Structure formats: structure tokens, C-alpha cells
Amino acid sequence: MILYNYFRSSASHRVRIALNIKGLEYEYRPVHLLNNGGEQHGEEYTKLNPSHEVPTLVHKGRAIGQSMAILDYLERIQPTPPLFPQDPYERAVVVQACEIMNSGIQPILNLRVLGELEKRYSADANSKTEWIQHWMKYGLTALETFLQRHAGTYCFGNEVTAADCFLVPQLVSGERFKVPLANYPTLNRVRANCEKLEAFIKASPLRQPDTPPTT
Amino acid sequence: MILYNYFRSSASHRVRIALNIKGLEYEYRPVHLLNNGGEQHGEEYTKLNPSHEVPTLVHKGRAIGQSMAILDYLERIQPTPPLFPQDPYERAVVVQACEIMNSGIQPILNLRVLGELEKRYSADANSKTEWIQHWMKYGLTALETFLQRHAGTYCFGNEVTAADCFLVPQLVSGERFKVPLANYPTLNRVRANCEKLEAFIKASPLRQPDTPPTT
Structure with missing residues (x-):
């Protein structure tokens, strides 16, 4: 398996965690999102x-994009340990938690959206940071409410699921943009529990082949 | 089953199509996104x-949000006709197509994002329409390239899948915002085939209980 990814991308981070949980070896191929006009735009x-x-x-010469699609694929080809519960409703809870981040937060604050804010509305660095903070707070508030009903040691009960693969990168990204995180006790507790696990430690943006030495 | 939804919301439209394909009856409960400050904000x-x-x-007194989570749930409780292929890679292709719209396009142009553009950057109606058109073109261009490799009668081969439940609402929304759609021959062909099917016809935003008579 080859994973094209970027140390700091939260969608990349999710997939690294999932691969580690599944115990799947992969070749790391860095794609730098800023250098050379963005290597993701290369032919x-x-x-x-x-x-x-x-x-x-x-995998097997076939490419899959989108972190949700990749996690779903990994679950099919390597069912244990599972990233999703078997019960349909419990599974839906986990997918909903993932999507609150995957579609509810992250797309609104990615690099290309910030670029358009600058281009169209002359948004400066401060304004872009406020934009990020606003949407992160909006989404994390919903997620905290939602997970208070479902979380145990981890996002859903006491087993690691796909929702944890999404949560930790989201909070790491929140810290980077100085989002006040104290208001999310459930999320913080789950994060702390996840970060004790080797699968999460190894996937950290601070420890990847393309992590700059000064990070 | 009760579906809280809004005639014009593309995420609502996706789920109506899926429920119709599965042949599942449901009670329609309208949630008006603009009246009374937005009924989705009610207690x-x-x-x-x-x-x-x-x-x-x-369903069974338990609520599920996020269209991807709802479609996944429907697939589990009512497996036929399937909305996702069985083969892991083929399934990933369908999920990726859904996510190109679910996380790649729609979150960036929803009502609350447009509201923030107005509030923070004084974006006027024209500017907001240009924002919508920009992101729709970006995402639909990717989707056209992707589906040229996979589409037949429908988005993935010759059976209706979840990707079709996402595509038709996306293009309906594109039309509404006057996005030039001629450059997407694969998407247009698939849409035309979908719109011959009763499940899609019944789900149209033009035919819902909360559709205003003047629409």
C-alpha cells in the first residue's frame, strides 16, 4: 500500500491512524501542499x-481518495480490529460523528477556501484565523453535545472507532489555530485516551517523514 | 420513519431519493431553514x-443526522436494492464519488457559510453567487473526470448507487445557481437517466409538501 499524504493535513492524519490501528504497513509518499504551487496539482x-x-x-495499483472512502475500504479488506460497530444504529452514530468533522468542519477551512477568501475578500491572516476558529467552534460544539451521549473511553463507548481517527486530527488542528478547546471536556478526555495508544502516537503530524525539523 | 427535511436542501433531497429507492415509507416533517430565524435552530x-x-x-425513536450516515443506515436495515457495491474497491469508488460532493462541494456553499461571507466580508448577492459557482465548478470538474472512468447508465456502471442519490441534487442545485453545466457530459447523461426513475421524480424539490406553490 502507498499513502500519498502530507504530515499536517488532517485528512491524511486520519488515514495514518486507521492504517496503524489495522496494523497495515504502507509506503509514505509526501505530497507538499504549498511547495511548487502545491504538488497536489501536479499532472x-x-x-x-x-x-x-x-x-x-x-492498493493493488488502484487509487482511492477521500478519507471516509479509504477508512471504509480498509474496514472491508482488513475487518479486525473493527473501526465501525456492527449494529446499524451504532454504526450510524459513528459515521455521523465522523461526518460532523469530515463535511461539517474541515471543508470550510481548508487551504483552497482560505485562498479564495484572500483573493475575493482580501482576507488577511487574522481574518482567516478568525474564520477557522469560528467554524471549528461551531462544529466542535455540536460534536461535544453529540458525543456526551455516546462516548466512553473513546468517542463511541470503550472501543476505538473511526470517529476517534477523525477526532484527534481535528483537535490537533484546533490547537494549531488557537481555538479555545477547554469547553469540550468530552472531546478532550477522549483525545487524551487516544493519545496513549501507539497507533495514534505514530500517526502524529510531528513524526512523519515530511515533518520539517523545526515543527 | 420520520424524515425532518427541507424541500430545497440538497442533503435532504439525497435521503428522499434513497428512501424511495429502498421502497421505505416515511413521514415528511418540514424544517424551514429561513423562517423564524431558521427552524433548525429550534430547541x-x-x-x-x-x-x-x-x-x-x-427510526425506532432514535435520530440520525448527516446524509452519509443515513444512507449507510438504510443500506444496513434494508439491504435491497443495494445502494453500494459489494466489492471493497467498487464500494470505495462509490463512497469517493459521494464524498466529492458531500465534503468537497456542498459544505462550502451552504446557507450558514454564505451568511458569514456577508457578515465578515460584506459579500453581496452577486458575490455569493460567484462563490457558489466557483466551488461547484471546482468539484464538478473533479467529479466529471472521476466518473468518466466509472459511469455507465448511472454513476457507477449500470445500477443505481448512493452516488446517484448525491449527483442529482448537486446538479439541481447547480442549475438553481446558474452554474454552466454543459462541460459535464457524463454527469448530465447520468442525471438524465436517473430522472426517468420514479424514485428520483418523487424526491424532486418541486414536489414536496413544503414546496411553495410559486417554485
Whole structure:
């Protein structure tokens, strides 16, 4: 398996955690989102991922983009340990938690959206940070309410699920943009529990082959 | 089953199509996204959906939000006709197509994002329409490239899948915002084939209980 990804991309981070939980070995191929005008826009990479996004997983010569699709695929080819509960409703709870982050938070604050805010509305660095903080707070508030009903040691009960693969990168990203995180006690508790696990430690943006030495 | 939804919401539209394909009866409960400051922000509704979003499906007294989670749930409780292929890679292709719309396009142009553009950057109606058109073009261009490899009669081969439940609402929304759609021959062909099917016809935003007579 080859994972095209970027140390700091939260969608990449999710997939690294999932691969580690599943115990799947992979080759790390960095795609730098800023250098050379963004390597995700290169001709060869765009053949693998027409959305110009990381991550892309290549397995048996076939490319899969979108972190939700990749996690779903990993669950099928390597069912244990599971990332999703078997019961349909419990599974839906986990998917909903993932999507509160996957579609509810992250797309609104990715690099290309920030670029358009600058281009169209002359948004400066402060204004872009406020934009990020606003949407992160909005989504994390919903997630805290939602997970208070479902979380135990982890996002859903006491077993690690896909929701945890999404939560930790989201909070790491929140810290980076100085989002006040104290208001989310459930999320913080779950994060602390996750970060004791080797699968999460190894996947950290601070420890990847393309992490700059100064990070 | 009860579906809290809004005639014009594309995420609601996706779920209506899926329910119709599965042949599942449901009670339609309208949630008006603009009246009364947005009924999705009401106290009772927020208990069902802490993200203040439509749609929400309630089944056996339990609420599920996020269209991807709802479609996944419907697939589990009513496996036929299937909305996802069985093969792991083929399934991933369908999930990726859904996510190109679910996380790649729609979150960036929803009502609350447009509201923030107005509030923070004084974006006027024209500017907001240009924002919508920009992101729709970006995402649909990726989707056209992606589906040229996979589409037949429908998005994935010759059977209807979840990707079709996402595609038709996306293009209906594109038309509404006057996005030039001629550049997407694969998407247009698939849409035309879908719109011959009763499940899609019945789910149209033009035919719902809360559709205004002037629409």
C-alpha cells in the first residue's frame, strides 16, 4: 500500500491512524501542499486524485481518495480490529460523528477556501484565523453535545472507532489555530485516551517523514 | 420513519431519493431553514440534530443526522436494492464519488457559510453567487473526470448507487445557481437517466409538501 499524504493535513492524519490501528504497513509518499504551487496539482498526482487533495491510498495499483472512502475500504479488506460497530444504529452514530468533522468542519477551512477568501475578500491572516476558529467552534460544539451521549473511553463507548481517527486530527488542528478547546471536556478526555495508544502516537503530524525539523 | 427535511436542501433531497429507492415509507416533517430565524435552530430540533442541520431521520425513536450516515443506515436495515457495491474497491469508488460532493462541494456553499461571507466580508448577492459557482465548478470538474472512468447508465456502471442519490441534487442545485453545466457530459447523461426513475421524480424539490406553490 502507498499513502500519498502530507504530515499536517488532517485528512491524511486520519488515514495514518486507521492504517496503524489495522496494523497495515504502507509506503509514505509526501505530497507538499504549498511547495511548487502545491504538488497536489501536479499532472501525475491529479491522475490519482482528480480533486487535487490528499490523502490518496493506492492498493493493488488502484487509487482511492477521500478519507471516509479509504477508512471504509480498509474496514472491508482488513475487518479486525473493527473501526465501525456492527449494529446499524451504532454504526450510524459513528459515521455521523465522523461526518460532523469530515463535511461539517474541515471543508470550510481548508487551504483552497482560505485562498479564495484572500483573493475575493482580501482576507488577511487574522481574518482567516478568525474564520477557522469560528467554524471549528461551531462544529466542535455540536460534536461535544453529540458525543456526551455516546462516548466512553473513546468517542463511541470503550472501543476505538473511526470517529476517534477523525477526532484527534481535528483537535490537533484546533490547537494549531488557537481555538479555545477547554469547553469540550468530552472531546478532550477522549483525545487524551487516544493519545496513549501507539497507533495514534505514530500517526502524529510531528513524526512523519515530511515533518520539517523545526515543527 | 420520520424524515425532518427541507424541500430545497440538497442533503435532504439525497435521503428522499434513497428512501424511495429502498421502497421505505416515511413521514415528511418540514424544517424551514429561513423562517423564524431558521427552524433548525429550534430547541426541540436541536435535541435531534446538534449540528442544526437537515436532514434528520428518526427510526425506532432514535435520530440520525448527516446524509452519509443515513444512507449507510438504510443500506444496513434494508439491504435491497443495494445502494453500494459489494466489492471493497467498487464500494470505495462509490463512497469517493459521494464524498466529492458531500465534503468537497456542498459544505462550502451552504446557507450558514454564505451568511458569514456577508457578515465578515460584506459579500453581496452577486458575490455569493460567484462563490457558489466557483466551488461547484471546482468539484464538478473533479467529479466529471472521476466518473468518466466509472459511469455507465448511472454513476457507477449500470445500477443505481448512493452516488446517484448525491449527483442529482448537486446538479439541481447547480442549475438553481446558474452554474454552466454543459462541460459535464457524463454527469448530465447520468442525471438524465436517473430522472426517468420514479424514485428520483418523487424526491424532486418541486414536489414536496413544503414546496411553495410559486417554485
